[in-house]
Amino acid sequence: MRYLVSVIDDTSNSATPDEMTAIHAFNDGLKADGHWVFAGGLAAPGTATVVDNRGGEALITDGPFVETKEYMAGFWVMEAPDLDVALRLAAAGSKACNRRVEVRPFL
Amino acid sequence: MSAIDVHEAIGLVHREEWARIVASLTKRFGDLDVAEEAAAEAFAAAVERWPADGVPPNPGAWLTTSANRKAIDRLRREHKRDDKHREAQMVYGDGPSEPLGAIDDDRLRLIFTCCHPALAMETRVALTLRMVGGLSVPEIARAFLVQETTMGQRISRAKSKIKAARIPYRVPSAEDLPARVSGVLAVLFLVFNEGYLATGPGTDPVRPDLTAEAIRLARLLRALLPDDGEVAGLLALMLLTEARRTARVSAGGELVALDEQDRGAWDPALIAEGHRLVRERLAAAAAGAVPGRYQILAAINAVHTSARDIRDTDWSQVVALYDQLVRLDPSPIIVLNRAVAAAELDGPAVALAAVDGLEDTLSGYHAYHATRADLLRRLGRSDEARAAYDAAIGLAGNSAEIAYLTRRRDQLGS
Numbered sequence: 001m002r003y004l005v006s007v008i009d010d011t012s013n014s015a016t017p018d019e020m021t022a023i024h025a026f027n028d029g030l031k032a033d034g035h036w037v038f039a040g041g042l043a044a045p046g047t048a049t050v051v052d053n054r055g056g057e058a059l060i061t062d063g064p065f066v067e068t069k070e071y072m073a074g075f076w077v078m079e080a081p082d083l084d085v086a087l088r089l090a091a092a093g094s095k096a097c098n099r100r101v102e103v104r105p106f107l
Numbered sequence: 108m109s110a111i112d113v114h115e116a117i118g119l120v121h122r123e124e125w126a127r128i129v130a131s132l133t134k135r136f137g138d139l140d141v142a143e144e145a146a147a148e149a150f151a152a153a154v155e156r157w158p159a160d161g162v163p164p165n166p167g168a169w170l171t172t173s174a175n176r177k178a179i180d181r182l183r184r185e186h187k188r189d190d191k192h193r194e195a196q197m198v199y200g201d202g203p204s205e206p207l208g209a210i211d212d213d214r215l216r217l218i219f220t221c222c223h224p225a226l227a228m229e230t231r232v233a234l235t236l237r238m239v240g241g242l243s244v245p246e247i248a249r250a251f252l253v254q255e256t257t258m259g260q261r262i263s264r265a266k267s268k269i270k271a272a273r274i275p276y277r278v279p280s281a282e283d284l285p286a287r288v289s290g291v292l293a294v295l296f297l298v299f300n301e302g303y304l305a306t307g308p309g310t311d312p313v314r315p316d317l318t319a320e321a322i323r324l325a326r327l328l329r330a331l332l333p334d335d336g337e338v339a340g341l342l343a344l345m346l347l348t349e350a351r352r353t354a355r356v357s358a359g360g361e362l363v364a365l366d367e368q369d370r371g372a373w374d375p376a377l378i379a380e381g382h383r384l385v386r387e388r389l390a391a392a393a394a395g396a397v398p399g400r401y402q403i404l405a406a407i408n409a410v411h412t413s414a415r416d417i418r419d420t421d422w423s424q425v426v427a428l429y430d431q432l433v434r435l436d437p438s439p440i441i442v443l444n445r446a447v448a449a450a451e452l453d454g455p456a457v458a459l460a461a462v463d464g465l466e467d468t469l470s471g472y473h474a475y476h477a478t479r480a481d482l483l484r485r486l487g488r489s490d491e492a493r494a495a496y497d498a499a500i501g502l503a504g505n506s507a508e509i510a511y512l513t514r515r516r517d518q519l520g521s
Contacts, residue, residue, distance in 0.1 A: 001273050079230055082275040084283070105272040 002106040003086040009073035025095035035049035125241030130213035135467040149174035312507030340402030346381035347408035350374040362511035366417040385409040424453040455485040473502035
């Protein structure tokens with residue numbers, strides 16, 4: 001079972017060096033325990049571009065598809081047998097990156 | 108057996124067997140929805156057949172067999188092949204990592220799943236009443252004053268989330284257990300309080316169906332977790348509160364304060380059961396166990412229910428217990444309740460000073476104004492008391508309490 005753990009942020013500040021150290025240590029733990037699938041930090045929402053090719057001609061627009069105060073600053077994709085395990089990992093991840101996270105199951 | 112007797116028998120079996128049947132079906136089929144529907148169909152079949160065929164010698168076994176068959180029928184109808192279905196099954200473990208006494212009951216798994224912290228509180232309450240309590244969706248909707256369709260959606264959304272996010276069907280690990288038990292207790296206490304302090308102009312001031320259901324679920328939890336002090340504490344607290352239920356509201360629908368209640372109308376059997384549990388926890392505390400908030404609240408209620416009348420109440424004991432509670436949970440509501448008890452020891456002026464200090468946090472809470480009103484009345488400060496009664500009446504939601512506060516206000520001298 002896979003879970004998307006999104007990092008919620010409302011500032012454009014990247015992780016501090018201390019936070020990066022904690023995130024690396026957390027990631028090492030995920031890998032060692034077989035929970036790691038993928039993870040990454042994302043550039044600010046202002047760098048996003050929206051593409052709509054539903055009409056046959058790709059329409060390109062500047063900016064994120066929805067303007068919000070809070071946005072996804074990064075994410076993990078984790079392997080976990082059930083939500084209890086995913087929540088425990090997410091709690092440790094939230095502590096490591098010093099931000100709130102959202103846990104959402106893959107279909 | 109008459110038709111009425113058969114229906115009574117079905118009601119009894121429903122109360123005793125519903126949770127067990129839903130729990131065992133959930134374990135077997137890995138799906139709450141299938142379990143709930145099959146259990147409901149089995150009971151519907153009993154209602155249809157038992158009046159003619161008679162109540163079977165082992166009603167629980169009859170219902171379990173019938174529900175199992177109905178679940179299999181449904182899964183066949185949906186063309187779910189065995190392997191595909193197994194894939195979608197809920198995850199369950201065979202038990203906690205450390206044994207919880209000798210008890211390993213599927214109903215405990217069911218309770219922890221329904222009260223999972225990833226579900227909203229109102230959802231946990233609804234799901235627990237449906238899956239564990241066996242209340243129908245319309246009954247739960249009526250209890251919480253929402254539309255049936257809204258309640259139905261709330262419950263089916265919860266079942267979808269449990270399935271999609273894989274909320275496990277498992278007793279939590281020893282490490283998580285205290286926090287998770289406390290989450291379950293919060294659900295049961297909310298159900299009890301909704302019955303005991305029912306809100307809304309159109310509702311009865313007390314809803315014994317809800318208090319009785321909360322006590323029934325707390326007794327079940329107590330049977331499943333006999334060594335948990337807070338489970339015992341909450342059950343004792345409910346019993347000692349419920350024991351005073353009939354004395355607490357007058358025939359005219361007005362709240363009767365503790366000092367005016369007819370103590371002869373209190374239920375001696377519930378008090379004896381509650382006192383036994385409190386004594387058990389006091390013995391555990393003497394042996395070094397640290398009591399949680401429900402145990403302390405139960406002990407406070409044991410002091411009240413041990414007194415012949417209000418003057419006979421051991422107020423210093425009550426205040427000492429509130430002090431213990433404040434150390435555990437220094438929330439303003441606890442401080443307010445401590446002040447009410449302290450008024451009996453130190454007088455209303457001292458208590459009023461303590462209560463006035465809570466204005467910033469509690470000015471939107473009716474009990475804050477009701478407490479001030481009573482203390483001001485006792486101090487002879489009628490004008491201020493009247494204003495405080497007005498504020499309390501404006502904020503109170505319980506019809507019996509509003510009637511009581513209104514009478515007290517109208518009796519004030521000038």
